[in-house]
Amino acid sequence: MINTKNWDWGIQNKVLADIAEIKSRYQDVHEFVVSPDGEKIAAPVVLEDDTFTACVNNDQWPDTFEKLWYLRFSPGNKLTALVMSDDEWTLAVDGRVYEENYEYAWDVRFSENGESISMLYKRDNLYGVALNGKPWANGFVAIRDYCLSPDGKRTAATVQVKTLDEADVFGFFAGAWSVAVDGKVWPEKFINAWKPAFSKDGSLVAAEIRTDICEYSVAVNGKSWEKKYGSVWDPVFRPGNGSVIAAVKEGSNWFLAENGSRIWGRNYNQIWLPKLSPDGKRIAAVASPEFGKWTIAVDDRPWAKLFDDMVLAPVFSPDGKRVAAIVKENNHWSIAVDGKTWPESYDMIWDPVFSPCGKNVVAKAEKNGRYAVVLNGKNIGTNYDALWPPIFSPDGDKILLRYIADGKYYREVRPLN
Amino acid sequence: MKLIDSPESKVVDPGLDETIKKLTPEKIKRVVDHVLTKENAGRLQMYIDTCVHCGLCAEACHTYLSRDKDPNFSPVAKVKNTLWELVKQKGDVSPEFIRQAARIAFTECGACRRCSMYCPFGIDIAYLIMIVRRICSLLGVVPQYLQDTTNSHAATSNQMWVHQDEWIDTLQWQEEEAGFEIPGVRIPLEKEGADVMYSVIAPEPKILAQLLGNMAMIMKVAGIDWTMPATDGWDNSNMAMYSGDFEIMGRVERLHWETAARLKVKKIVMGECGHAFRGAVYDGPKWLGWKFPPIPMVHAIEFYYDLIKSGRIKIKEKYKEPVTIQDPCNTVRGRGLGDKLRYVVNELCEDFTDVSPNQEHNYCCMAGGGTINCGPPWKKSRMISNRVKAEQLAATGAKIVITPCHNCHSGIEDIIGYYNLGMHVKFINEILVETMERPE
Ligand code: SF4
Numbered sequence: 001m002i003n004t005k006n007w008d009w010g011i012q013n014k015v016l017a018d019i020a021e022i023k024s025r026y027q028d029v030h031e032f033v034v035s036p037d038g039e040k041i042a043a044p045v046v047l048e049d050d051t052f053t054a055c056v057n058n059d060q061w062p063d064t065f066e067k068l069w070y071l072r073f074s075p076g077n078k079l080t081a082l083v084m085s086d087d088e089w090t091l092a093v094d095g096r097v098y099e100e101n102y103e104y105a106w107d108v109r110f111s112e113n114g115e116s117i118s119m120l121y122k123r124d125n126l127y128g129v130a131l132n133g134k135p136w137a138n139g140f141v142a143i144r145d146y147c148l149s150p151d152g153k154r155t156a157a158t159v160q161v162k163t164l165d166e167a168d169v170f171g172f173f174a175g176a177w178s179v180a181v182d183g184k185v186w187p188e189k190f191i192n193a194w195k196p197a198f199s200k201d202g203s204l205v206a207a208e209i210r211t212d213i214c215e216y217s218v219a220v221n222g223k224s225w226e227k228k229y230g231s232v233w234d235p236v237f238r239p240g241n242g243s244v245i246a247a248v249k250e251g252s253n254w255f256l257a258e259n260g261s262r263i264w265g266r267n268y269n270q271i272w273l274p275k276l277s278p279d280g281k282r283i284a285a286v287a288s289p290e291f292g293k294w295t296i297a298v299d300d301r302p303w304a305k306l307f308d309d310m311v312l313a314p315v316f317s318p319d320g321k322r323v324a325a326i327v328k329e330n331n332h333w334s335i336a337v338d339g340k341t342w343p344e345s346y347d348m349i350w351d352p353v354f355s356p357c358g359k360n361v362v363a364k365a366e367k368n369g370r371y372a373v374v375l376n377g378k379n380i381g382t383n384y385d386a387l388w389p390p391i392f393s394p395d396g397d398k399i400l401l402r403y404i405a406d407g408k409y410y411r412e413v414r415p416l417n
Numbered sequence: 418m419k420l421i422d423s424p425e426s427k428v429v430d431p432g433l434d435e436t437i438k439k440l441t442p443e444k445i446k447r448v449v450d451h452v453l454t455k456e457n458a459g460r461l462q463m464y465i466d467t468c469v470h471c472g473l474c475a476e477a478c479h480t481y482l483s484r485d486k487d488p489n490f491s492p493v494a495k496v497k498n499t500l501w502e503l504v505k506q507k508g509d510v511s512p513e514f515i516r517q518a519a520r521i522a523f524t525e526c527g528a529c530r531r532c533s534m535y536c537p538f539g540i541d542i543a544y545l546i547m548i549v550r551r552i553c554s555l556l557g558v559v560p561q562y563l564q565d566t567t568n569s570h571a572a573t574s575n576q577m578w579v580h581q582d583e584w585i586d587t588l589q590w591q592e593e594e595a596g597f598e599i600p601g602v603r604i605p606l607e608k609e610g611a612d613v614m615y616s617v618i619a620p621e622p623k624i625l626a627q628l629l630g631n632m633a634m635i636m637k638v639a640g641i642d643w644t645m646p647a648t649d650g651w652d653n654s655n656m657a658m659y660s661g662d663f664e665i666m667g668r669v670e671r672l673h674w675e676t677a678a679r680l681k682v683k684k685i686v687m688g689e690c691g692h693a694f695r696g697a698v699y700d701g702p703k704w705l706g707w708k709f710p711p712i713p714m715v716h717a718i719e720f721y722y723d724l725i726k727s728g729r730i731k732i733k734e735k736y737k738e739p740v741t742i743q744d745p746c747n748t749v750r751g752r753g754l755g756d757k758l759r760y761v762v763n764e765l766c767e768d769f770t771d772v773s774p775n776q777e778h779n780y781c782c783m784a785g786g787g788t789i790n791c792g793p794p795w796k797k798s799r800m801i802s803n804r805v806k807a808e809q810l811a812a813t814g815a816k817i818v819i820t821p822c823h824n825c826h827s828g829i830e831d832i833i834g835y836y837n838l839g840m841h842v843k844f845i846n847e848i849l850v851e852t853m854e855r856p857e
């Protein structure tokens with residue numbers, strides 16, 4: 001969770017950058033990003049000599065690079081970018097580059113608390129994860145899905161643990177994939193391993209595994225659930241007790257299982273992305289109760305309202321009482337909260353954000369190429385050239401808006417009433 | 418049950434030869450029973466009950482026509498020698514029979530669906546053949562190279578074992594290359610909220626990278642707000658669909674759609690590939706539970722058609738060499754894009770001669786349907802099955818075959834070589850960048 005307490009929550013609307021002026025200054029300006037606290041706007045920029053740097057508000061980083069991309073702010077408002085110099089890649093944080101360089105580096109992520117930064121790297125033809133600039137002690141022949149523990153102290157990735165010759169289907173089915181945690185690989189090998197996930201305290205890692213042509217399960221710290229399934233999606237830890245919940249398929253039915261035992265009785269045509277309430281007591285998941293119809297199921301009860309096109313991952317309110325999700329019907333996007341869809345639909349909509357008390361839900365939305373802030377289904381700020389997702393103040397009484405209008409970048413704190 | 422003795426039955430493929438050694442009668446029976454009764458009961462029974470064995474489908478199949486009407490290559494015989502026997506014997510068949518079924522289903526039928534247009538009852542032979550493939554896949558009996566492609570999908574979410582860094586690096590390199598041709602060209606990676614996510618199949622970054630640079634130029638000239646993912650989920654292809662591993666097929670498709678949803682794009686434009694269109698628009702969504710793609714998906718043929726028709730791209734000077742086209746089964750027979758393809762080709766090329774038969778009646782190139790992915794051991798058999806295709810292409814007198822599909826592209830390249838046709842194959846993308854008006 002981002003700590004927003006120290007941000008400037010005084011009611012105001014300030015201009016922090018002149019976008020048109022920034023654009024006039026450089027040969028090219030790529031996509032803008034803004035800091036979570038709204039105080040900075042930045043973009044990768046191309047200089048006259050074709051080198052790159054980052055422009056932040058009215059300044060720019062002192063160093064230039066052969067390439068710079070994936071400019072992102074951390075939850076703690078640090079500005080990071082993947083940069084290349086002398087054909088080697090590394091990460092720059094607020095303009096300072098890490099000491100370690102790599103043949104390639106990519107997929108930068110931040111821990112939930114904003115303290116840690118990780119990325120994948122390739123060096124000497126081996127792959128691994130670098131955490132806060134330090135690469136793993138061991139590299140692997142291939143790497144794929146990875147994650148950070150919530151406290152940012154540990155990393156885990158699915159890795160290929162033995163080299164396979166071209167078209168070695170027998171070696172593949174003997175098991176060539178596993179999970180490495182902080183660079184140490186589980187002794188167990190699987191046909192495939194996907195989507196590792198840490199427990200809240202970082203002591204356990206769960207992953208989807210495949211143990212035969214059509215046999216799937218979940219492994220926790222290397223040990224497979226005894227029960228095997230026809231398919232499996234998205235293992236996730238229940239906060240508090242370290243047990244794992246995943247969507248599983250038996251015959252043609254999907255349902256949720258916990259530690260290998262069925263916990264939802266209803267059969268679904270499809271189910272994925274189970275999410276737990278913060279106290280770990282409630283579960284919501286994207287579900288298809290019948291072919292071609294999608295909704296959110298909360299504690300095994302699907303919302304009455306079903307959607308034809310798409311439903312994205314459920315989001316719990318901080319008190320765990322409410323659930324919201326992005327929904328799509330007739331090629332229009334909207335938000336549904338506790339099964340009720342907002343009256344208007346949009347060309348695009350971003351994740352719903354609950355206020356700390358859970359009463360209000362806000363989202364960024366797009367219509368006809370313009371952006372709007374939508375609070376509980378009503379537009380409260382419209383017609384921006386660009387907009388970043390709104391953020392509630394810690395007391396939930398105010399809202400931070402970060403947007404571009406009339407060629408200027410604004411940071412606005414607005415009272416809700 | 419007598420097995421067919423033919424040159425094809427002697428082809429060595431460890432994916433079939435070694436794997437059948439591990440089969441037991443119980444395992445075969447269990448898998449056959451599961452697939453026939455749990456996965457397919459209704460539609461399968463209807464087709465079995467409906468077929469009157471009239472053989473009208475035979476004349477539709479290029480493998481039958483190319484092999485001097487060898488009855489074993491008629492569509493109905495392919496089903497008779499595989500699925501009907503499995504149904505009749507209730508799965509009591511030998512491992513050698515499974516090998517034969519795998520050979521026929523994977524290497525002698527391209528799942529092109531031409532025959533179902535000629536069947537008076539519209540029986541979908543390709544669907545029946547896919548049931549055989551599903552059984553073989555669950556038994557682990559799949560041609561080695563096709564299985565390897567599916568394994569790549571399973572491990573990497575793309576079909577050619579492309580590492581994540583190779584993918585991004587290739588896009589950055591192609592952006593640079595395209596920038597030499599048209600200044601300011603970009604391949605905007607991970608641009609959340611762009612209108613379009615462009616997705617391709619793995620041979621593009623692996624062996625045909627210039628197609629990516631070409632598309633970057635097309636997007637720039639047309640002024641499209643687009644992006645490509647820098648994560649897995651960029652590959653829209655799906656050979657797991659054709660090897661019968663539907664769980665892996667679903668996994669790959671889910672990631673593709675979720676990547677588009679994550680990037681907040683309004684639609685996906687996909688490159689010139691036919692089977693990938695089928696996987697992303699029909700088979701993938703259906704297995705996952707969608708009636709139709711959750712986000713609109715536009716095939717490159719339609720995309721180019723819209724760009725030219727709307728004037729977003731203007732043609733400076735038409736391509737001069739005589740051209741013909743290949744109608745890919747999955748986008749022309751499957752989706753009806755034949756007229757749009759002809760519009761695009763006529764706009765781009767001065768000298769176009771159509772194939773005969775054409776549009777939805779066109780002959781399959783025998784590369785799609787997973788057939789070309791069965792690899793070198795089966796190439797000769799594939800080439801023999803392609804004789805009518807070679808004759809059809811030669812009759813056009815064209816020098817260039819425009820093939821808006823990766824499988825057709827590779828398959829027709831093989832045909833041109835094997836039958837010495839003296840032609841070349843090109844994607845629309847390649848002719849479009851050559852002929853379009855560029856900014857001064
Ligand atoms: S290759 Fe095509 S025409 Fe021949 S049997 Fe298969 S689906 Fe039918």
Ligand code: SF4
Nearest residue numbers: 468469471472474536
């Ligand atoms: S044309 Fe139709 S009915 Fe006749 S043999 Fe072929 S599949 Fe059967």
